[in-house]
Amino acid sequence: MGREGSEGANMTSQDGRRAFLRGRFTARSVMRPFGALPPMEFEEACTGCGDCSRACPENIIMKDSEGFAVINFKKGECTFCGDCIEACETGALGGAQTWLWRARVSEDCLSQKGVHCRACQDYCDEQAIRFQLQTGGRAEPQFDLQSCTGCGACAAPCPVNAIKFSQISQPTEVSQC
Ligand code: SF4
Ligand code: SF4
Ligand code: SF4
Known part of the structure; x- marks a missing residue:
């Protein structure tokens, strides 16, 4: 399934390349939810379905301009409850549960x-x-x-x-x- 609001329904090799390049340049600046895979893998796996956002009791998971899940601390704090991880069915939040x-x-x-x-x-x-x-x-x-x-x-x-x-x-x- 493609990301909500994205132009294509399926991930193409061009999508993969864009995600690869985006991952390279945004790796250090984008705060993904707790448990997120490393940047490139995360952007390959996240469909922008919003399941993590709906599951977050603190309402701090938004979508970035690309439709990917991103943390917004202006809305509140992360309690590291793991509800976002449990809600994510794509594996995008199936990474190490460390918070750097x-x-x-x-x-x-x-x-x-x-x-x-x-x-x-x-x-x-x-x-x-x-x-x-x-x-x-x-x-x-x-x-x-x-x-x-x-x-x-x-x-x-x-x-x-x-x-x-x-x-x-x-x-x-x-x-x-
Ligand atoms: S760990 Fe809990 S509080 Fe933190 S982003 Fe995930 S659902 Fe929200
Ligand atoms: S809350 Fe006040 S003291 Fe703390 S960083 Fe902001 S302006 Fe500075
Ligand atoms: S633990 Fe760190 S991030 Fe949390 S409120 Fe204190 S200074 Fe801020």
């Missing part, structure tokens, strides 16, 4: 500019965020990569969308609830 994404802060952070804000810290259950006081009333949020689970709970409360996510190189096993 971790939070970091961008230069848009209000606190770094001297405006009092601790919203991200307030929402972090893991207490992974500490503030390093600086001159001029500024404070820089610092993220402890050992404590951060990459759940995304800190992202939505940030008033200026300053929380970004990057992948670490070493897998960290995440236990399911």
Whole structure:
């Protein structure tokens, strides 16, 4: 079955090549749901059916511009419940259940500019965020990569969308609830 909204019903070799190239260039920048296969395999397997999205109790799985499932932490956090994995019948979420994404802060952070804000810290259950006081009333949020689970709970409360996510190189096993 082709992706919903895509032009063709069946995967052609051209589709496969596009997925291959897309995988090469987006591998490090697109946050797929928990359990996703590596980028190229994921994009070959995901049909854009939306089953994972409907199964997610946090409503954080959207579709990207290509119709593939993508996480949006502006909607909420991932609890690593695994419901998306169970709902996916294509195997696209049948990869290693590791989560390599971790939070970091961008230069848009209000606190770094001297405006009092601790919203991200307030929402972090893991207490992974500490503030390093600086001159001029500024404070820089610092993220402890050992404590951060990459759940995304800190992202939505940030008033200026300053929380970004990057992948670490070493897998960290995440236990399911
Ligand atoms: S693991 Fe659970 S909360 Fe996280 S994206 Fe999947 S269904 Fe949603
Ligand atoms: S919530 Fe956003 S603006 Fe506020 S301290 Fe955290 S990163 Fe900075
Ligand atoms: S991603 Fe989750 S664990 Fe990491 S800093 Fe944000 S709220 Fe805390």
